[in-house]
Amino acid sequence: MKGTILENGYPSIEELKNAHRFPSEERFQKGPVAVIECLQPIPCNPCENACRFGAILVGEPIINLPELQEEKCTGCGMCVASCSGLAIFIVDKTYSATEATISFPYEYLPLPVKGQAIKAVNRAGEVVCDGTVTRVMNVKQNDHTPVVTIAIPKEFSDDVRSMQRLNVAPAEKDHECCADYTYDPADPDDLIVCRCEEVTVGDIRKAIAEGADTITGVKRRTRAGMGLCQGRTCSKTVSKMIADAKHLSGDKIPLDTARPPVKPVPFSVLAGDEDI
Amino acid sequence: MYITDHPILGAEENTEMVNITVDGVPLRVRKGSMIAAALLANGIKVNRYTLKHHEPRGVFCGIGQCTDCVMIVNGQPNVRTCITPVEENMVIMTQNKD
Structure with a gap:
């Protein structure tokens, strides 16, 4: 279970690749494409209905992991806001010679604005590199889940999945009171x-x-x-x-x-x- | 401190207030908020004192499980304030204060 979503609360790249969650590198080179980082067989299929191109298949039983038909996916992003687990991203590795864009759901205030410089973070929420916001989409169909697109150096396009929240002080490293705590043999008698x-x-x-x-x-x-x-x-x-x-x-x-x-x-x- | 804007729920439109008293002190608080939240918004963090050691207790779980935040509400003791909304003219007392 080391380095898995069950252990850490977020998936590792190896885990995602083993579960065939990543589109092929050939597909990445053709333009924007959805990356469905869904790993747990739960009864859920809004992504299937959100895709008007029929590129996402869940089918029966409903606990199937969604399968992306990568040749049908246009990278339009309609599935991103529809995923209740916030597990779908649009990755465009062809954005420019040096940069890729990542689109991700971002349910925090304040929202960033186009052109804003931000810190891009990985699945663990750790800062990976600097990025620039290229788009903020929050139309009615998003149902209150804004989708933010950021441009980042191409080499981080498999790692970056979100951005550091704005106007929020980073959590202190030793702050562990919210962890799933039960008991430690070193606990003092008067606890x-x-x-x-x-x-x-x-x-x-x-x-x-x-x-x-x-x-x-x-x-x-x-x-x-x-x-x-x-x-x-x-x-x-x-x-x-x-x-x-x-x-x-x-x-x-x-x-x-x-x-x-x-x-x-x-x-x-x-x-x-x-x-x- | 109340949440006035929320990414999913939107901006708070309810500005109605109700009058309550806490240990005899009158307060105006937001209608519909939980007692514990209304008190926190007014800087009141202690809801009760423990029976054995008379130590102060406040909100711990905040979801009605742990009963740490119980107070005397309209004369009834052991009311879980984190899941009980304020009502007009509610009389709230710190439990086991003395």
Whole structure:
């Protein structure tokens, strides 16, 4: 799974080429063409209907990856804004002797304007080179998904897929609070796990050391998961801590017991005073 | 701070305001916004204090899951303010303040 869309959230060039997502180099040399960087078999086909030349084929079943009939594609760009996954780009490697253009969906404010100098970024969002905006298309058919076209040096045309957002300070490198965090063995004892009952990492480590080997066992000893949110926030972390301590994978730790109601309701609802 | 322009939703057209009180202080806030958002827009970040250690808590998940942002709304405690819209004359209190 190294270097894949599942690991990183964006695809690698090798992954795309292996899945035949790139048109042939001969087709690139004939002019603008769509690059459909769609890798996951999900039920989705707006791109098929967006192409008036019949160049995109999804067919049956609807989870098929869209196949580009590269000889039919004119590079018109109608499919770019239609892709809900923002995964379609128009690449024109014939724009000039030294430059290529990349068209991509750009759902951010402020929009750039034609002629503006921008920083071109790759699939990971890292700055690759300087670029110039050649077109900003936001017609009604785009349905609020503007398509921006930028000119960049030709050698980066397989890498560049967007531009750095304007008027936004770049994220700090060490800013990791939004990552999909569960638990790290180096976490300090006073870190809160169960926010409702104020149960810390140390409390749960102690419970596990005392023999708790299920989420329910930890709950009985510490009250983690017994507060207002009913374990919605902490049970994943508790599960990971038990799995780590027992050297098991997370799916071997049984889920905690879920009982109705599925969302917090006042007692008066259960007593029949009002409808849910 | 409210979002007044959005790339998909467009410009905010709703300028209607409602009156609420927070711990006795009157505020005018945007109609239809969630209580927690209206309070953040007015610089109020603490929604409740914890029971054991009396530590301040504010918005954590923001989607109604974690119950960190609960407040006393019109006399009812444990109301998740991040998913409850403001209404005219709402009386909101910081939970477990004392």
